[in-house]
Amino acid sequence: MNQEILLLLITTASIAFFHTLFGPDHYLPFIVMSKARKWTMFKTIWITILCGLGHVGSSILIGAIGVAFGFGISKVEGFEGIRGNIAAWAFILFGLIYFAWGMWRAIKNKPHKHIHIHDNGSVHTHEHTHLEKHDHVHKKNITPWVLFTIFVLGPCEPLIPILMYPAAKQSTFGLISVIIVFSVITIATMLAVVLLASKGIKMISFGKVEKYTHAIAGATIFLSGFAIVFLGL
Numbered sequence: 001m002n003q004e005i006l007l008l009l010i011t012t013a014s015i016a017f018f019h020t021l022f023g024p025d026h027y028l029p030f031i032v033m034s035k036a037r038k039w040t041m042f043k044t045i046w047i048t049i050l051c052g053l054g055h056v057g058s059s060i061l062i063g064a065i066g067v068a069f070g071f072g073i074s075k076v077e078g079f080e081g082i083r084g085n086i087a088a089w090a091f092i093l094f095g096l097i098y099f100a101w102g103m104w105r106a107i108k109n110k111p112h113k114h115i116h117i118h119d120n121g122s123v124h125t126h127e128h129t130h131l132e133k134h135d136h137v138h139k140k141n142i143t144p145w146v147l148f149t150i151f152v153l154g155p156c157e158p159l160i161p162i163l164m165y166p167a168a169k170q171s172t173f174g175l176i177s178v179i180i181v182f183s184v185i186t187i188a189t190m191l192a193v194v195l196l197a198s199k200g201i202k203m204i205s206f207g208k209v210e211k212y213t214h215a216i217a218g219a220t221i222f223l224s225g226f227a228i229v230f231l232g233l
Contacts, residue, residue, distance in 0.1 A: 005171070037141070159182055
């Protein structure tokens with residue numbers, strides 16, 4: 001490995017780390033959904049990794065096609081920009097829909113009491129909500145796949161112009177090395193932030209606000225998309 005490739009890989013690792021860390025859309029959706037939907041740590045991990053692979057993999061595929069067919073950087077960047085806008089608006093739409101559903105759920109999920117009289121004459125009250133049983137029945141949902149689709153649409157902006165083209169000019173080994181380093185650092189950073197934050201949030205009791213966690217999750221995802229479109233994050 002020559003010094004140019006080594007320097008390129010160090011730069012790749014740095015860009016992948018800071019690009020992911022400073023992009024809240026890379027981890028906030030998993031943190032809030034893990035809390036709202038009560039995902040286990042294992043489920044949170046595999047969903048984050050799956051979406052990370054889709055996020056990086058789609059840009060790798062497009063970049064590889066650009067390198068193979070000699071497309072100009074401007075053409076590939078233009079296509080990536082279109083994908084980025086679609087992904088951001090998908091975040092906004094999904095966040096709004098999930099927020100509305102979360103508010104409806106919170107309003108419908110009002111606790112009520114039943115009085116139970118036993119044969120021995122003792123009386124006690126039992127409080128529950130209408131949606132408790134449904135929480136146990138409807139285990140399967142499409143939320144992870146919606147997130148995966150949005151992340152596949154979302155490009156890794158610095159990967160193609162800054163990393164893949166310089167690597168392609170060096171060697172195939174350089175190109176493959178850049179892809180591996182960028183992918184590993186990006187997904188590892190996503191995973192580290194998600195797990196640390198999720199573990200901390202799950203230790204916090206939200207009390208009466210607990211029933212609004214789905215609405216909060218939807219609002220957070222909406223704001224992530226809003227930040228991408230209007231703040232350029």
